[in-house]
Amino acid sequence: MEKMKRSLSGIKPTGNLTLGNYIGALRNFKNYQDEYENFVFIADLHALTLPIDPAFLRQNTKDIVAFYLASGLDKDKTTIFLQSDVSAHSELNSILINYLYMGELSRMTQFKDKSAKMNHEAVGVGLFAYPVLMTADILLYNADVVPVGEDQTQHVELARDLVHRFNARYNKEVFVMPKAVTPKVGARIMSLSDPTKKMSKSDPKGDIFLKDEPNIIRKKIMSAVTDTGNEIIYDPVNKPGISNLLQIYSALSDITLDEAQSRFHDIHQYGEFKKIIADKVLEEIVPFQERFKEFSNPKIINEVLNQGKERASRVASRTLNKVKKTVGLYVHE
Ligand code: AMP
Ligand code: TRP
Numbered sequence: 001m002e003k004m005k006r007s008l009s010g011i012k013p014t015g016n017l018t019l020g021n022y023i024g025a026l027r028n029f030k031n032y033q034d035e036y037e038n039f040v041f042i043a044d045l046h047a048l049t050l051p052i053d054p055a056f057l058r059q060n061t062k063d064i065v066a067f068y069l070a071s072g073l074d075k076d077k078t079t080i081f082l083q084s085d086v087s088a089h090s091e092l093n094s095i096l097i098n099y100l101y102m103g104e105l106s107r108m109t110q111f112k113d114k115s116a117k118m119n120h121e122a123v124g125v126g127l128f129a130y131p132v133l134m135t136a137d138i139l140l141y142n143a144d145v146v147p148v149g150e151d152q153t154q155h156v157e158l159a160r161d162l163v164h165r166f167n168a169r170y171n172k173e174v175f176v177m178p179k180a181v182t183p184k185v186g187a188r189i190m191s192l193s194d195p196t197k198k199m200s201k202s203d204p205k206g207d208i209f210l211k212d213e214p215n216i217i218r219k220k221i222m223s224a225v226t227d228t229g230n231e232i233i234y235d236p237v238n239k240p241g242i243s244n245l246l247q248i249y250s251a252l253s254d255i256t257l258d259e260a261q262s263r264f265h266d267i268h269q270y271g272e273f274k275k276i277i278a279d280k281v282l283e284e285i286v287p288f289q290e291r292f293k294e295f296s297n298p299k300i301i302n303e304v305l306n307q308g309k310e311r312a313s314r315v316a317s318r319t320l321n322k323v324k325k326t327v328g329l330y331v332h333e
Contacts, residue, residue: 007039009147013042018189028181039141041083062296063292069304085308086313095324110130111127111131153180160177192207227242
C-alpha cells in the first residue's frame with residue numbers, strides 16, 4: 001500500500017484571528033483530513049518572538065483550538081496539538097539552527113518588515129531565527145504539503161532549501177521535501193481600511209476578527225475603502241478595495257474570480273455590492289461562531305490537546321532520533 005501523504009500547518013496565537021487567517025489558512029486545513037495524515041498545531045513558541053501578555057497568549061491558544069474544531073477539524077482524523085507540548089520541536093530547532101545561514105534569514109520579508117520598525121540593537125534573536133523553528137515544525141512530521149497563506153510561502157521555500165542542503169550533506173533522504181499550498185483565491189486578503197496592505201492581526205482598523213459581533217462585521221464591510229467608480233471588476237492595481245471584496249466573496253463561495261465578477265455584472269452601486277459581500281461573510285461566519293462557542297469548553301480543549309500531544313510526540317520523536325543519528329549524536333538505549 002502506498003504511504004499516505006502528510007499535511008501540516010499551524011497558526012500562531014499572537015492575536016485575535018482575522019478573516020484573512022480564516023480564508024488563507026484555517027478553512028483549508030480540513031480539506032486534508034480525509035486523504036492525508038493531517039497535523040494542525042498552535043505555534044505557541046512562535047508567539048514569544050515579540051513581547052506578549054501571558055494571559056492573552058493563553059486565551060488565544062485555547063481560542064485557536066476551538067476555532068480549529070469549529071472549522072470542521074475532527075480530532076480523530078487530524079492530530080491537533082500544541083507546539084510547546086512536543087519538545088522535539090525545540091530539540092530539532094537546536095540542531096537545524098546550525099544549517100541555516102544569517103544571509104538567508106536576513107532576507108526573509110516577514111523579518112525585514114517586523115524588524116524595520118525596531119531599533120536594530122534590540123531586534124530579538126528569536127524573531128530573526130523564527131524560520132528555523134518553522135522549518136523544524138514542518139520537517140519533524142515529514143510533511144508533503146503545508147497549507148498556508150501567501151505570506152508564509154517564503155518560509156516554506158527556506159525549509160525546502162534546508163532539505164536539499166541537509167540531505168545532500170549526509171547523502172541520504174533524511175527529510176521529505178515539503179511544498180507550500182495556497183488557496184487559488186484568497187491567499188492574501190487585504191485590509192479593509194487600506195486595501196494595499198495585508199489584513200493582519202496587528203491592524204485592528206482594517207481587520208475583520210473572527211470573534212467580532214455580526215453587526216460589527218457588517219459595519220466594517222459596509223465602510224470598507226473603495227474607489228470612486230461604480231464598476232465591479234477585478235483589477236487589484238486600479239481597484240484594490242473592490243478586488244479585495246471580490247476575492248473574499250469568491251473564496252467563500254468556492255468559485256473563480258471570473259465567476260464572482262460575472263455575478264455582479266448588473267450591479268452598479270458599491271453599497272448594494274457591499275451588502276451582498278457582508279451577507280456572504282455572515283452566512284459563513286455566524287454558524288462558525290456558534291460552533292466556536294460550543295467548543296470553547298476547557299474539557300473539550302484539554303481532551304483534544306492531550307490526544308494530539310501523544311500522537312504528535314510519537315511521530316516527532318521518531319524523526320528526531322533519525323536526525324540525531326544522522327548528524328552523529330549518540331542515541332543509546
Ligand atoms: P499568522 O497570523 O501569521 O499566524 O498566520 C496564520 C496563517 O494565516 C498563515 O498561513 C498565513 O499565511 C495566513 N494569513 C494571515 N494573514 C492572511 C491574509 N491577510 N490573507 C490570507 N492568509 C493570511
Ligand atoms: N509562521 C506561521 C505564521 O506566522 C505559523 C507557523 C509556524 C507555521 N510553524 C509553521 C505554518 C509550520 C505552517 C507550518 O503564520
